[in-house]
Amino acid sequence: MSDTVIISVKGISKTFGGLKALIDVSFDVFQGEIYGIIGPNGSGKTTLVNCITGFIRPDKGHVRFRDEEITQWPVHKIAGVGVTRTFQLMRPYYSLPAFKNLIIPLWSPRAKKYGGWRGGGRHGDRDTVAIDILEEIGFERESRVPYKLAGTLPTGYQKRLELARCIALRPDVIFCDEVFSGLSMSEIAGMIPLIERLKMDGVTLVMIEHRLRELFRVADRIMALNFGEKIAEGYYKDVIEDKRVKEAYLGSEEV
Amino acid sequence: MEMKRKERIDRGLKVRTEGIYAISSFKEIAYLIGPRLLLIGGVMLLPLIFEVAPYWKRVVNYMCVYAILAIAFDFLANYVGLVCLGGALFVGVGGYLTAIFNTYLSLPFYLSIPFATVSGACICTVIILPCLPLRGVYFAIVTLMYPILFSRIIEAFNIFGGTNGISGIDSFPNQYLEQYLIIIVMLVVLFGMRRFVNEDVGLVLRGIKDNDQSVRASGINVTHMKCMAVFIASLMGCFAGAYISHLYMFAGLSLFALDFSIIPIAAVVMGGGGTLVGAVIGCFILVPLSEVLRDFGSFRIVIYSVTLTGFIVFKSEGIMVYLQRKYHQFERWAKI
Numbered sequence: 001m002s003d004t005v006i007i008s009v010k011g012i013s014k015t016f017g018g019l020k021a022l023i024d025v026s027f028d029v030f031q032g033e034i035y036g037i038i039g040p041n042g043s044g045k046t047t048l049v050n051c052i053t054g055f056i057r058p059d060k061g062h063v064r065f066r067d068e069e070i071t072q073w074p075v076h077k078i079a080g081v082g083v084t085r086t087f088q089l090m091r092p093y094y095s096l097p098a099f100k101n102l103i104i105p106l107w108s109p110r111a112k113k114y115g116g117w118r119g120g121g122r123h124g125d126r127d128t129v130a131i132d133i134l135e136e137i138g139f140e141r142e143s144r145v146p147y148k149l150a151g152t153l154p155t156g157y158q159k160r161l162e163l164a165r166c167i168a169l170r171p172d173v174i175f176c177d178e179v180f181s182g183l184s185m186s187e188i189a190g191m192i193p194l195i196e197r198l199k200m201d202g203v204t205l206v207m208i209e210h211r212l213r214e215l216f217r218v219a220d221r222i223m224a225l226n227f228g229e230k231i232a233e234g235y236y237k238d239v240i241e242d243k244r245v246k247e248a249y250l251g252s253e254e255v
Numbered sequence: 256m257e258m259k260r261k262e263r264i265d266r267g268l269k270v271r272t273e274g275i276y277a278i279s280s281f282k283e284i285a286y287l288i289g290p291r292l293l294l295i296g297g298v299m300l301l302p303l304i305f306e307v308a309p310y311w312k313r314v315v316n317y318m319c320v321y322a323i324l325a326i327a328f329d330f331l332a333n334y335v336g337l338v339c340l341g342g343a344l345f346v347g348v349g350g351y352l353t354a355i356f357n358t359y360l361s362l363p364f365y366l367s368i369p370f371a372t373v374s375g376a377c378i379c380t381v382i383i384l385p386c387l388p389l390r391g392v393y394f395a396i397v398t399l400m401y402p403i404l405f406s407r408i409i410e411a412f413n414i415f416g417g418t419n420g421i422s423g424i425d426s427f428p429n430q431y432l433e434q435y436l437i438i439i440v441m442l443v444v445l446f447g448m449r450r451f452v453n454e455d456v457g458l459v460l461r462g463i464k465d466n467d468q469s470v471r472a473s474g475i476n477v478t479h480m481k482c483m484a485v486f487i488a489s490l491m492g493c494f495a496g497a498y499i500s501h502l503y504m505f506a507g508l509s510l511f512a513l514d515f516s517i518i519p520i521a522a523v524v525m526g527g528g529g530t531l532v533g534a535v536i537g538c539f540i541l542v543p544l545s546e547v548l549r550d551f552g553s554f555r556i557v558i559y560s561v562t563l564t565g566f567i568v569f570k571s572e573g574i575m576v577y578l579q580r581k582y583h584q585f586e587r588w589a590k591i
């Protein structure tokens with residue numbers, strides 16, 4: 001972790017009809033850290049990711065990536081500079097085999113540029129790269145899993161596929177929207193080393209999570225949202241000790 | 256009571272032909288290229304067979320024209336997710352352009368057809384471009400309206416011969432060229448597109464159909480890709496239109512007829528969507544059928560509808576999907 005701010009969010013607000021989904025949210029993410037965002041259901045976590053990655057235009061506020069203002073950029077351009085995201089509701093390409101799902105990010109201008117000879121170039125190379133990435137992310141190379149239709153894979157693999165799609169882009173930042181939810185304890189235990197390896201590779205991760213225990217294992221700093229407002233930020237001990245977080249998230253019980 | 260269920264199993268032969276073992280024996284090779292050769296050989300023989308019934312030669316040409324349009328429709332609808340009813344638009348634009356190039360600028364047909372194909376595809380892509388953000392049925396309706404719009408403009412301003420159309424377009428120098436040109440182009444389009452959709456670019460387009468949000472999140476400009484797909488489909492459609500103009504030596508408002516948009520859909524439904532070959536098979540059934548039914552006058556619409564409805568109800572998967580399954584798999588009853 002360094003002192004360089006890689007993602008800087010300033011005063012983001014978003015209203016859906018009368019519903020205030022985000023109210024003046026600001027935070028900075030440092031290069032190479034794992035930044036956690038927690039909050040009860042409907043507190044605006046996904047909306048925040050949508051605003052940052054260009055899927056939704058925020059009503060107010062700015063998002064900066066390194067030195068660039070990316071607030072009004074289209075989605076593909078934001079992904080093109082290396083700010084990627086996973087979807088909470090998995091969105092694989094159902095009718096393609098799992099490894100062919102990765103051909104699409106590998107075909108993107110960014111992957112062609114940074115993938116070197118393996119990512120771009122001749123036909124057939126991308127298949128190899130795709131299988132390599134899938135193996136890295138926990139698909140057994142020798143098994144039939146990478147060749148199965150993505151729509152038929154169990155949740156655990158679909159979540160991994162979401163992450164693989166981001167990795168294929170050689171990202172600088174990944175926003176992981178609840179990659180642990182819907183997974184069993186053992187599946188999560190399998191994912192955590194993966195997250196740590198990404199961090200070692202210098203990727204900045206912003207992890208939106210509902211499951212606190214797993215998040216606390218990996219995250220460097222944490223921010224808590226409630227009803228669209230940032231209510232706490234800091235090291236996880238401070239955040240869970242925070243009175244407002246306890247009330248909002250843990251139902252005001254003693255923990 | 257003993258319960259049984261139907262079980263489908265891949266034929267051993269199919270499994271063997273999936274890897275490089277496909278070239279291990281003639282049986283495997285025949286299994287792979289047999290159906291393809293059957294199609295190519297069959298279509299190439301059609302003009303010779305119909306030496307005995309010259310009237311039907313025209314029908315063969317029409318079958319191929321509609322097959323190209325149906326492939327374009329199948330490609331856009333089932334591989335890119337754009338339900339484009341622009342068949343009549345493509346045919347009209349391509350047809351009128353070749354007429355203009357050929358009669359006003361006196362270009363020979365071997366130049367006017369390619370020029371009309373490419374410039375027509377550019378025009379079609381540009382005018383469809385603003386509708387690309389529309390989804391599903393809205394996109395379909397707008398593409399359906401363009402040909403009507405164009406024919407009204409030609410009528411109202413009395414340009415390009417107005418309601419009389421442009422006549423005096425060169426015909427093809429001989430009948431075999433006329434027939435084999437469209438047959439060969441149709442086969443090239445068919446096999447070319449089957450290959451294209453499995454290339455990496457093709458996979459990106461198929462990804463857009465499955466979910467365009469993920470493609471966007473992968474750093475790819477979806478609008479560019481859709482444009483490219485529409486351009487490819489327009490190329491096919493405009494070629495078909497240019498060919499028809501030279502076939503009839505006439506370009507008129509009939510080029511914007513709704514048939515060019517509707518029959519390809521019916522053919523794709525019949526033949527099986529998402530296979531491309533199905534589109535061709537559908538046309539090879541539907542076009543001759545409507546020709547035979549010509550004698551029945553308006554009653555032909557009834558027979559036509561009943562056939563289509565029958566297909567939708569009883570074999571909604573389409574002929575091609577059914578045939579593929581029978582070819583690659585066998586069925587048996589298994590105890591459960």
Ligand SMILES: Nc1ncnc2c1ncn2[C@@H]1O[C@H](COP(=O)(O)OP(=O)(O)O)[C@@H](O)[C@H]1O
Nearest residue numbers: 016019021039040041042043044045046047048
């Ligand atoms: N596209 C949308 N249109 C209207 N309301 C939305 C939309 N997206 C989210 N919301 C609302 O915004 C609030 C925050 O949702 P969300 O960001 O998905 O929460 P979280 O991810 O924290 O569970 C919810 O009340 C949700 O109903």
Ligand SMILES: [Mg+2]
Nearest residue numbers: 045046047088
């Ligand atoms: Mg959410």
